[in-house]
Amino acid sequence: MAALADVSISTASKALNGSGRMSEETRERVKKVALEVGFRPNALARGLITKRSFTIGLLTNDTYGRFTLPVMAGISEELVGHGVSVFLCAIEDDPERARVHVDAMLDKSVDGIIASGKRLDRQLPVDLSGLPVPVVYAFTKGAADGVTLRSDDEQGARLAARCLIDAGCQRIVHVTGPKTFQSVRERADAYRTAIDGPPEVLHGIWAEAWGHEAVAQLWDRGGEKPDGIFCGNDQIARGVVDGLRERGVRVPEDVAVVGFDNWEIVAAQTRPPLTTVDMNLRTLGREAGRLILAMSEGREVQSGIRKLPCSLVVRQSCRGAEAPA
Amino acid sequence: MAALADVSISTASKALNGSGRMSEETRERVKKVALEVGFRPNALARGLITKRSFTIGLLTNDTYGRFTLPVMAGISEELVGHGVSVFLCAIEDDPERARVHVDAMLDKSVDGIIASGKRLDRQLPVDLSGLPVPVVYAFTKGAADGVTLRSDDEQGARLAARCLIDAGCQRIVHVTGPKTFQSVRERADAYRTAIDGPPEVLHGIWAEAWGHEAVAQLWDRGGEKPDGIFCGNDQIARGVVDGLRERGVRVPEDVAVVGFDNWEIVAAQTRPPLTTVDMNLRTLGREAGRLILAMSEGREVQSGIRKLPCSLVVRQSCRGAEAPA
DNA sequence: TGTCGATGAGAAAACCTTTTCTCTTAGACC
DNA sequence: GGTCTAAGAGAAAAGGTTTTCTCATCGACA
Secondary structure, three states, X not given: OHHHHOOOHHXXXXXXXXXXXXXXXXXXXXXXXXXXXXXXXXXXXXXXXXXXXXXXXXXXXOOOOOOHHHHHHHHXXXXXXXXXXXXXXXXXXXXXXXXXXXXXXXXXXXXXXXXXXXXXXXXXXXXXXXXXXXXXXXOOOOOOOOEXXXXXXXXXXXXXHHHHHHOOOXXXXXXXXXXXXXXXXXXXXXXXXXXXXXXXXXXXXXXXXXXXXXXHHHHHOOOOOOOEEEEOOHHHHHHHHHHHHHOOOOOOOOOEEEEEOOOHHHHOOOOOOOXXXXXXXXXXXXXXXXXXXXXXXOOOOOOEEEEEOOEEXXXXXXXXXXXXX | OHHHHXXXXXXXXXXXXXXXXXXXXXXXXXXXXXXHHOXXXXXXXXXXXXXXXXXXXXXXXXXXXXXHHHHHHHHHHHHHOOOOEEEEEEOOXXXXXXXXXXXXXXXXXXXXXXXXXXXOOOOOOOOOOOOOOOEEEEOOOOOOOOEEEEEOHHHHHHXXXXXXXXXXXXXXXXXXXXXXXXXXXXXXXXXXXXXXXXXXXXXXXXXXXXXXHHHHHHHHOOOXXXXXXXXXXXXXXXXXXXXXXXXXXXXXXXXXXXXXXXXXXXXOOOOOOOEEEEXXXXXXXXXXXXXXXXXXXXXXXXXXXXXXOOEEEOOOOOOHHHOOO
């Protein structure tokens, strides 16, 4: 203990924590010695008495990490500066496993839990209400009286529609995922009210193959072809773009395409690279970190659902106002 | 404390931990009460005295999570049953951040650290030797005298080559990433010795575009065309398959293609879906968890590099012996 | 000179376990 | 009947901090 070099153990503690009363000279001396010997207080002992472990848990059922990873990065980014570490617990929709992880976290006295997932309209397979620690739901359905953070899918869809409209599209179709997803319905609704012409929504699965299929449906039938396609996610968009290219339809000259998710690996590798809506999950993660920190420090945080804005990442599949009509 | 219901605090502890001497009847009674009241020992207090926190740290510079996520899943899977939780620390090749995270972990008395990354021939930007806790390197370059786990890329490449040969390919080309990657060189070497005909290795970048480009190079020049292509990763393979399809070359009938990584999102969405080499990173993660657990319990673990075998995931781009020559 | 207040610093309790040591009791053996 | 041993269970220390309380000293004021 650094106290050996100077003073009593209690004075040392107070000096380092900026509490207690002592001469400025003593305080500085202790700090200096502590720095020299590289003294680092034991977090376990500290946590035992202060009831704060500087540790939070992140629970997620998004095994693939597509959504959780950016959220995680944001949380960690926000919290590492405060000395808070993050337990990552991947549960695969397995209530048993979820329970084990939650218990393990509680045993370790986490200061809070962030629940995250891959769908905004599904709860994790474990009840997190009534826990002795604060909980923040980030990109997953939360308890009614909980603190929930989610993307503003309607605003995101408006962004996409606006981009297509600005690019001069007259006839915009929406090719998206299963109607059972709430976010699909929200985006579709926003799309319907945002465009001028008659809306057309095609529901399918979240896969490239569905993008192809949708293009086939649209082009093989008679009548007017769309000149703008808003896709429910980047995988579908990629399928659509590939399908169009294979038919000799130019993107974005003949048909402009906008995706959703900004999943780099898909969006950036598509030919041409996709213009797409980014849900800013990293920012959402930061916000979740900020909130859980506040709550763990006892500050009041208003419960309810907070929608965080999406932004548009313009690549080449739709260039907005740049591209002449 | 559960002792209230029965006996002294020390007897209770001994009863629950299976230590000490007492009548079987007492032991059972304590256990029963503990279960009833849902008693869970405080991990902080326990860690303070036993010097084991049942916590390990996972350090990675693979922000995108392509490699780390499966490794992480494996580690977690292996350890959760032992009550061990995992701190995930994402550092982006930032030595400063790495240092902060390592310090935070040490403060929290982690029982061990697993270092992971995205390249087998690069160290993390922080020196983990001489730490007061055991370290296991998983899918990243480790210290010379450390315990390192990696995939057996040569064996994986042999698997790929064997699949193409079995499919009847006579002229197999290897389209891969930059020569600066050690794994690229290892795979290329294994490819060279595995095939019968004269080898041809094309180096480029890790992108779909390079796959296209390579096909263009191969097909636009005169002379004999390959009938089998072994790609350095799935992205390149996807580019190759797309390039071939656009030229009217059938996969796998005219040219069989094998990828590397088994990155579901790419491999399964390719048309046709890719046959590819899986590095079994989840298994590697499990093994890392097993080792760090052993080491943290004081068991001796032999240092050195352990290569874990890859396996072949057969989809449709190369059907091995099934496809007639 | 005596009392009061402020200031600086240490003693000790508390946090919640585990673990070692000690004590009591009962049974066995001579 | 006395001594020894083993069994069963509790007392207490230890682990490394934080925090409250107490104590000593000194200057000021009456």
